[in-house]
Amino acid sequence: MPSGKTHTKLNLIALPVIIVLLFSYGYTSKSFLLFFTIGFIIGTYFLSPDLDIRSASYRKWGLFRIIWYPYQVIMPHRSFLTHTFIIGDLIRLLYLLFVLSPILYFANKTVLNSELVSIVESNKTLIFNFVTGVMSASAVHIIADVLNTKRKKLFRKKRKRR
Secondary structure, three states: OOOHHHHHHHHHHHHHHHHHHHHHOOOOOHHHHHHHHHHHHHHHHOOOHHHHOOOHHHHOOHHHHHHHHHHHHHOOOOOOOOOOOOHHHHHHHHHHHHHHHHHHHHHHHHOOOOOHHHHHHHOHHHHHHHHHHHHHHHHHHHHHHHHHHHHHHHHHHHHHHO
């Protein structure tokens, strides 16, 4: 498995490549590219598949990393539930929403005048773009893990034969 720093570097190298590919395929909307990029960066630094261990992304949460402790206890490292395309990301995002639900409820009742649902509905495209960015960052992470594991197995077999 690549280190946390390596994952971050790979993601930051992949981001402009992905943006150029998206742009070349006709995704030229500035709001799409902006929210995708924000999601990708947050997915790289804060919502990595490695939140199931005491990783760099876990430590970046600072004092708020305590909210990820139950997640770490429940989820085995590199399991199907954490290191799988789409499923792992949805679990992390839903877990985060669940943990933050008391805060969201309070904000909805006091600050937003019970308009949270309508705000989410009116911005569902931007939210989708953000989530797509998070999932893309996770995909780069998972692909790096898979390729590195295969590389290690390949070289391990060659050494054993000698």
